[in-house]
Amino acid sequence: MTFALPKKTQLLWQMRIVFAFALLCAAVAFFSRYTLWFLLPAAIIATLGLGFAFVYMPFYFKSYKITVDENSISITKGVIIKTIQIMPFPRLVFAQSFTTPLSAVMKMKCVMLKAARGWMLIPEIENVNADYLLDNLRVKPND
């Protein structure tokens, strides 16, 4: 079974990135009261932030493919450098979900699959799907 990330995940991360870059931009722009030259790095940061949020992130989240089969779960992602992360079920020790206030409002959860000395992170997915993963991944055949 292969599935992609919902559109809401992209929106959530765009909001987070815009907020983080806006904060950074405001902090740098604050120093423009001493010299206007500080507006230049502030403008660069704002451009980078917007580019990152509205150009790179859509491609990045579009590249996400999560495949669950009988024996393993694998995640394919990446725009410039493509990576495939595979976790065989016998190596899975436990699954953990995270909910932040913003993701709770959007009814989404992030899932982390932990193995000895390694982990795999699935970005925010719908609550129903996250709970399904948490409740079903762990009953796969283990060694």
Place this chain on the structure above:
Amino acid sequence: MIKTTFKAHPIMILRLMKPYLFILILPLIRALIQYITKGEINGLLALEIIAFCFILAIAILRWRSISITVNDRYVTVKKGFLIKTRAVIEVSRLSSVSLKQNIFDYIFRSVDCEVNTEAGTPKKSDFSLKMHINDAKLLFKLIYGEEERQTVKFSAYRIALLAATTSSAASGIIVGVPIINQASDLLGVAISDMLLSEINNVSSRFNNIFPPIVNTVTIILLIAYGVSFIISFIKNVNFKLKSGKDGVEVQSGIIVRKRIIFKKSKINNICFEQTPLMRLIKKYSMRVSVGGYGDSKGDAAVIVPIATHKELEEQFAEHFPSFEVNGSFIRPLQTRFNLNRFLYIPALLALLILGIGAALMIIFPYFDRLVLFLMVVALCVDGYYASVCYHNYKHGGLNISDCVQASGSAGFTVRELYCEKNRIGVIKISQTPADRQFKTCKIKITVRSENADSVRVKNIDTSTVKNSLREQFELNIDE
């Protein structure tokens, strides 16, 4: 199906506020005492009270959000009120559960419960919470069930020997220095300066060939070692091992009582270990490696604190029969020439130390006594290294069957490692030019676990090792 949910004990609030103890809580208490006794108000008091109330409110909310649910298959841990986390762990995937109780816990009938798996950060528990003692006992029962366990007690003398042979001045300094500094800050007294002047005073009374700085450093190291010894003794005294058919339970401590339980099937490997000081009294300790166990470097899962090799073998056969090996033991060739191969490095090092020492004495005649002292220390360390090399020649070797036994050393610790074949993570075979000439090799076995224990076996026959590996692991290795 039994399902039980446990909430955290209210004392968890204090634990959540612990990081702010020195920067907020103690200064606030001091300011309040100052206000009551002298009528003086610190300018920051109002701000400190607001910050304290804020942190207290956060701690209460975090405490309320913690819960642990257990049923016959899964353990679910929930925590966090802003960022909420929910972890679901299969009971069969748990490595160990430990309970720790200090004096405050004893008064409030609480206990520090740590749930460990293989997937956590090394030397750190995965989930830790304060629970009511009765809840924790019930949790133990739900997870591990109840079985008859044979109890082995170890005397205070043995624990003192363990503490004496595993303590180090370095750990004493790591523990002692921050305490002295914090106490100095709180009391407003330069305790460290007082201590140093007293040590200088005492060291100046000793007359020997070594310079006064040597005496001072020796006294500081001895004090640090003493601190480390006392801590280790208090931590391990009252040691009890309870071994059943499936599980092992270890209890220790007086002031802080610790109880840990794990299934024998979750043991990654068993080690007989001999530290340098243990080597002087010809004793070993036995420890097991269980994923996630322990929250600091000194917290090895010791099963038998200290015993002779023969006693350990008996305990091993009694408690862990599934780890017994039945193949043939591959060991270095017992010839005079091979012994020289083991001992040539310490011999070269000894010559190097003597040469450098003599040269330094000639170049810096003013520091001759200090150089002499350093030379004596270096020669002692080299002598110990030679004894480890001799041990590797006499008792080192490898046995690969369904269980693997590897005897050798890891650094300055003599180690005998036992583990199941399928727990081996990495096998590294290396050959120096001399090895290639004499058709021998050095082999390093590393266990696939959080601790990643390893042992190095030197100068054993290459073809025998490769044959054994081919047979047991079905590997395709070249000749």
